[in-house]
Amino acid sequence: MRVTAEAKILGVIVLGDNCIVVANAVVVKDAGENSVVGGVPAKVVSVNEKHKLHPAELSYASR
Numbered sequence: 001m002r003v004t005a006e007a008k009i010l011g012v013i014v015l016g017d018n019c020i021v022v023a024n025a026v027v028v029k030d031a032g033e034n035s036v037v038g039g040v041p042a043k044v045v046s047v048n049e050k051h052k053l054h055p056a057e058l059s060y061a062s063r
Helices: none
Strands: 034-040 043-047
Touching: none
Parallel strands: none
Antiparallel strands: 034 043
């Protein structure tokens, strides 16, 4: 899961594996794996079933 700048997650929310929350999004509902969510309130923008991110791609230590 990657949460970008100024994004807010309100309440008890479940974000799936490899989920990306875009900048300034306000998440109020659960999001499935490999999804990109954004907006106020956040909605699923896209779901990428073919490409699953490797954990090393999500780590800021590897950059």
